[in-house]
Amino acid sequence: MASLKAYIITRILLTIPMIFILLTLVFFIMRILPGDPVLAIVGMKASPEQIERLRRELGLDKSWLEQYIDYVAMIFRGDLGRSMIWGRRPVVREIWDRFPATLELTIFGFTVSVLIGLLTGVLAALKPETKVDVSLRLYGIVAYALFIPLLGMLFQLVFGVYLRVFPVAGRKSPLVDVPVITGLYTLDSILSGSIVGFFDALWHLFLPSLTLGIVLSGVYTRLVRTSMVEVLREDFIRALLARGIPRDRVVFVHALKNAFIPVLTMMGLQFALLLAGAVLTETTFSWPGIGTFLVERIEYRDYTTVQGTIVFYALLVSFVSLAVDIIYAIIDPRIRY
Amino acid sequence: MVTTSLLSIRDLRAYYMLGDTVVKAVDGVSFDVGEGEIAAIVGESGSGKSTLGLAIIKLLPYPGRITGGKVLFRGVDLVDLPEEEMAKIRGREISAVFQDPLTSLDPLIRVGDQIVETIMSHFDLSKDEARKQAEKYMKLVGIPPQRFYDYPHQFSGGMRQRIMIAMAIATRPKLIIADEPTTALDVIVQAQIMELFKKLKEELGLSIILITHDIALAMEVADKIGVMYAGHLMEYGSSIDIYEKPVHPYTRGLLEAVPNIETSDMKLRYIKGNPPDLASPPSGCRFHPRCPYRMDICSSKEPPTVLLNGRIVKCFLVGEE
Amino acid sequence: MISLENLYKLARRRKLDFLLTVVGGTIVFIVIVMAILAPYISPYDPYRSVNKALLPPSDQHFMGTDNLGRDVFSRVIYGSRTVMFVTLVSTILSMSIGTLLGLISGFYGRIVDRILSIIMDSIYAFPGLILAIAVAAMLGPGVINTVVSISVVYIPTYFRMIRGQVLSVKNQLYVEAAVALGARSHTILFKYILPNVLPILPVVFSMNIADAVLTEAGLSFLGLGVPAPIPDWGFDLKNGQRNLLAGYWWISLFPGVFIVLLAIGFSLLSEGLNELLNPSRRW
Ligand SMILES: Nc1ncnc2c1ncn2[C@@H]1O[C@H](COP(=O)(O)OP(=O)(O)OP(=O)(O)O)[C@@H](O)[C@H]1O
Ligand SMILES: [Mg+2]
Numbered sequence: 025m026a027s028l029k030a031y032i033i034t035r036i037l038l039t040i041p042m043i044f045i046l047l048t049l050v051f052f053i054m055r056i057l058p059g060d061p062v063l064a065i066v067g068m069k070a071s072p073e074q075i076e077r078l079r080r081e082l083g084l085d086k087s088w089l090e091q092y093i094d095y096v097a098m099i100f101r102g103d104l105g106r107s108m109i110w111g112r113r114p115v116v117r118e119i120w121d122r123f124p125a126t127l128e129l130t131i132f133g134f135t136v137s138v139l140i141g142l143l144t145g146v147l148a149a150l151k152p153e154t155k156v157d158v159s160l161r162l163y164g165i166v167a168y169a170l171f172i173p174l175l176g177m178l179f180q181l182v183f184g185v186y187l188r189v190f191p192v193a194g195r196k197s198p199l200v201d202v203p204v205i206t207g208l209y210t211l212d213s214i215l216s217g218s219i220v221g222f223f224d225a226l227w228h229l230f231l232p233s234l235t236l237g238i239v240l241s242g243v244y245t246r247l248v249r250t251s252m253v254e255v256l257r258e259d260f261i262r263a264l265l266a267r268g269i270p271r272d273r274v275v276f277v278h279a280l281k282n283a284f285i286p287v288l289t290m291m292g293l294q295f296a297l298l299l300a301g302a303v304l305t306e307t308t309f310s311w312p313g314i315g316t317f318l319v320e321r322i323e324y325r326d327y328t329t330v331q332g333t334i335v336f337y338a339l340l341v342s343f344v345s346l347a348v349d350i351i352y353a354i355i356d357p358r359i360r361y
Numbered sequence: 362m363v364t365t366s367l368l369s370i371r372d373l374r375a376y377y378m379l380g381d382t383v384v385k386a387v388d389g390v391s392f393d394v395g396e397g398e399i400a401a402i403v404g405e406s407g408s409g410k411s412t413l414g415l416a417i418i419k420l421l422p423y424p425g426r427i428t429g430g431k432v433l434f435r436g437v438d439l440v441d442l443p444e445e446e447m448a449k450i451r452g453r454e455i456s457a458v459f460q461d462p463l464t465s466l467d468p469l470i471r472v473g474d475q476i477v478e479t480i481m482s483h484f485d486l487s488k489d490e491a492r493k494q495a496e497k498y499m500k501l502v503g504i505p506p507q508r509f510y511d512y513p514h515q516f517s518g519g520m521r522q523r524i525m526i527a528m529a530i531a532t533r534p535k536l537i538i539a540d541e542p543t544t545a546l547d548v549i550v551q552a553q554i555m556e557l558f559k560k561l562k563e564e565l566g567l568s569i570i571l572i573t574h575d576i577a578l579a580m581e582v583a584d585k586i587g588v589m590y591a592g593h594l595m596e597y598g599s600s601i602d603i604y605e606k607p608v609h610p611y612t613r614g615l616l617e618a619v620p621n622i623e624t625s626d627m628k629l630r631y632i633k634g635n636p637p638d639l640a641s642p643p644s645g646c647r648f649h650p651r652c653p654y655r656m657d658i659c660s661s662k663e664p665p666t667v668l669l670n671g672r673i674v675k676c677f678l679v680g681e682e
Numbered sequence: 683m684i685s686l687e688n689l690y691k692l693a694r695r696r697k698l699d700f701l702l703t704v705v706g707g708t709i710v711f712i713v714i715v716m717a718i719l720a721p722y723i724s725p726y727d728p729y730r731s732v733n734k735a736l737l738p739p740s741d742q743h744f745m746g747t748d749n750l751g752r753d754v755f756s757r758v759i760y761g762s763r764t765v766m767f768v769t770l771v772s773t774i775l776s777m778s779i780g781t782l783l784g785l786i787s788g789f790y791g792r793i794v795d796r797i798l799s800i801i802m803d804s805i806y807a808f809p810g811l812i813l814a815i816a817v818a819a820m821l822g823p824g825v826i827n828t829v830v831s832i833s834v835v836y837i838p839t840y841f842r843m844i845r846g847q848v849l850s851v852k853n854q855l856y857v858e859a860a861v862a863l864g865a866r867s868h869t870i871l872f873k874y875i876l877p878n879v880l881p882i883l884p885v886v887f888s889m890n891i892a893d894a895v896l897t898e899a900g901l902s903f904l905g906l907g908v909p910a911p912i913p914d915w916g917f918d919l920k921n922g923q924r925n926l927l928a929g930y931w932w933i934s935l936f937p938g939v940f941i942v943l944l945a946i947g948f949s950l951l952s953e954g955l956n957e958l959l960n961p962s963r964r965w
Contacts (some may be wrong), residue, residue: 045804053816160696165953171896173903173919174938181931192927234475259464261871265420267479267528269453273445279455285469293807300811304900308923317906320814322819334816341808357512358468 031353039346044096046338051095055088055330082328104332109324115332119314124207125195126313129236130302131208132229136237137298141244141287145282148245149252160245167242172301176235176308183231190231193310200224232309236301243297247290252283288352292345299337366393367535367568368417373430375409375416382640386412388592389430391666392673393569394536394585399558401571401579401600403615404589405636410572413589414538416456417570419447434536451627453483456529460541462522466513472524473499473509476531483532498527502557519550526554532559537561540572577619580604588612591637591647598672608674610654646676654678698737699957704827710888713935713944717762719887726753728760728913736930746932748918749925758936760913761887765944768825769894772833775888779833785871787841799845806838810893810899818901823909831906832897843886885956890946892948899941915941 062078083091098105104115150186184192191197195209202221205212210225210229213221255261256279303315310316314333321329353359370565371391376386385628386409394400402410415421416434419439434454439447451457459465468476476495480486486494496506502523513521522542539558541550559582561567573579579586580600587597588611607613614632614649634651637643643650649659654676664677704914716723725744726732731751739746747755785800805813814831851874899916901907908914915937922933 031752041800042804042807045801046808049801049804050810050816053820120373135367148391165949166946169892169896169942171899171916171919171938171941171945173899173916173923174934174942177919177923177926177934177938181926185927228688259459259461260467262422262467263457263459263525265448266418266451266457267482268448268450268532269478270448273482278470281469282467296807296809300809300900303811303815304903307904318815318905322815322906330816330819334812337812338808345807356469358514 028353031359032350035346035349035353039342042345043339043342046342047096047099047335048092050331050334050338051092053334054327055091059273099335105328106336107321107329108326109321118317118329119333121207121338122312122314122317125311126302126306126315128195128208128210128225128229129232129305129311129313130298132233132303133236133305137240137244140237141242141248142280144245145248146252146275148249149256149283149286150275152253157249158168159214160249164242164245164249167238167245170242172235172239172304173308175239176231176305180233180309180327191228192231194219195225195228195312197224211320232311235308236298236305240294240297240301243290243294244287247287248283251286252279255279255283258282270359275296285352285356288355290349290350295344295348296341299341317340365397367398367435368391368394368570369431370417371431371433373413373432373548374415374428375412375421375425376428377412378426379423379450379640380398384639384640385592386425387416388637388642390589390592390594391430392585392587392594392597394570396535396568397562397566398585399562399571399583400585400587401567401573401583402587402589403576403579404575406574407636407639409592409639410574410589411540413541414457417538418451418455418457420451432584441546449483452479452532452534454534455536456532456534457537458522458525458529458542459541460536460544461649462525462542462545463524465525466521468513471510471512472516473511476524476528477530481551495527498531499524501530502527503553519546519553522546522550522554526557526561530565530567532564533568536568536570536586538572541574542571542574543578551578568666576615588615591642592639593647593675594666594673595676596672596674598674602670602672608669608672608679609676610652610678611648691842693879696957699954701954702950703954703958706888706947706952706954708942710945710951713762713940713947714766716759717766720759720763724753724756724759726756728752728756729911736925736933738930738934745936747928748922748933749930754918754933754936757913757918758915758940761918761937761940764825764908764912764914765895765898765941768828768832768898769891772829772898773834773836773890773894775829776836776890777840777887780837781844781946783837784841784844785848785875788845788852795845798841799880800839802841804835806842810835811897814897814901815904815906818906823906825908825912828898828901828907831901832894835897839890843882844875844879847878851875851878882956883953883960885959887952888948888955889952892945892952895941895945895948 209225306315375387818831902916
């Protein structure tokens, strides 16, 4: 166990340079690129004093090095600055208000994609080189290439416009009122005992998470298939069968558990795909998460908010990939010792 | 013979279907294994020993298939048995131990739990009772029960093979098929494991089919010896008989190839030539191209299997006697 | 490299992979032809209102008209120009920069390699579309800006591939010490690295374009790609969404289907080529 701790500490130490690089990258993207953000924000008509004030407020009057130090120091204080429009709320608060919507969508989308991926991947692995296998291979390619907005809009058209069974936008019906506790509506409705609220939240989640889930499942189909085929060839599978362990148990407990490890190691990168997919899913379904928020604030040239949101994404990605690696170490005993 | 047979194999055939070619890895093999008997199957690499072992428990890898013959276990033909029935026999009645102990355990599960899982899938026991059983068998094979909670990678190869054996006997089967159980291990561990087999045979009345390419080892531990060549069983009989008076020219060749310490004849003899390709084996007797006693008939007709003083021989030299 | 006879043999042995390559290649080919011949095959001016708005598909308007009365079919045809131009140029840009950095990193090693690698790994780990969004947001709309935003995302792909090749060649060269003594950088590059990279390059390149097609469409769907009124599938898809819920599906559907078709085309091409050129690797 001692070395699990050592592993985790090493892994955490390795995350620090990654965070720094990403923060630096964001810093440069937000500054080096052409166009004066201040002019872009206030417009050409602004008076010189106005421009000067904003410039000072954004710290743009200082040298780059000073700006960079301020920027990093601010982030480490957990501060992402203030929005430049509408009440000038702290960016952290703005993000915190929208993050639960994105989190709920990605959790459901992720679950859908892993379930589909496991099902199709195992099925293909159990019948290698057959028609089933080939069709699922094609499924993997097509699912990955499905453009999220197109699939989402097809769903909206079929389920929302023609069949009228699912809502095409938003997170809840206007008349349903569930107190916000965590911001995850499914969880909040359970906590406050509202069955209507719970099903309303699921009902709204259905199309967006199905869209996101299907598109991401293609990658899992492939990953699961490949690693399952490899595991099924291993000696210990034959040994388990030789001991009379039922075949279903061998395949779905022993083989699947082992096949899942390579899939898990890829999950950090998959999470990046999930976040990117969520931006498109949110915009397609008017889902009030960070994705729609980011796009909206880009339109309004809310420069600090855009920077803060991108920084938030960077931190999120770093922490998730750290978490994935730690979970991996906990699941696979061979890493620990 | 006083022993009654536990396992009777009759004209068993197991082929690998590789597109248009068919590899006849086991091609008409018959022999009996009695209760409390160790039968060794020896032969060069590729002679079909493993295929035979896997065919008995019906775990041939794709594209292998049993294409004929019978495997009578206590009078029941396993070849026709549906998979669910077969799963009840595997482990419970017939266990298997394979060559590579390093890869034969599920790496993600504690070894104790793997033994418990095996026991519980055959007996209606509580987890605690199964645990006690597991510890008992760990002790029996010489693994301290404190290591119940360790993972496979924390054990040495020899210890892992002992764990495999513990699992194989924990369900108290009648027969264990051990396919080269010590090939991956060093000589001292090999001797320990062979002792363990003998002990199990004597104390539990187990029958063992020991698959090996080491005829000297077979002579040491086995009651019966079968010699396989290119998918055929060339000779099968008690190990003493075969040691003292090998009949088949191939058996003689194998025995001569063993360096003999007693007569200080350390020169390594070997049989000239290579084993045939099983996709297109030689006509007639499969050994004839390498046989020093080759006759004309050998290349045209497959020799019959002849019973000779309680031993089986597949050679024209005997047929004529 | 591949003679006709070999190709024929391959086709027989690996029917499915060959089929994938052919189907993928055909889709890609059709879109390229569409892009090149756009002025000759499109029935109307894609920029102008040519009829009433929101007309459903008919003989006159094969794919109907959009909310401004523009011919959807003509816009789809011209849209292929935008997507092909943006993705090809940005992929070539990524490849050039990524290869250059990969060579530098692999040859110099040490601190340069460390720094470049960690930068590239960080970019690689960051969600591609969001990175492109950030760059595009700062650059503002425009064809070239879109090209730059997308190319940033894929530089690490080539960097990692080339760096890996250089390192493995270096290792080989230590073994073949004699070669190492006499070899100059460009010999190493042309004699050792290129032959190893060339067979996987078409595979990586077309996979990359498949991805870039989706990123380009994503950017313009979000309004961060090429500016209106340039015909663009992602933008037109978004533009049609307003009217989708009223049942005017054709404005969105056709551009959207073409995005997916083109992405599938390049994916199949990559997949099939991978199996044919590097048959040892399974999917
Ligand atoms: N999965 C398989 N697919 C096709 N052919 C196989 C397969 N397994 C074994 N064979 C072939 O069957 C023949 C017998 O193989 P088998 O493994 O039974 O021999 P063996 O006597 O156990 O050899 P060894 O001493 O090397 O373990 C060989 O010719 C081998 O090539
Ligand atoms: Mg073998």
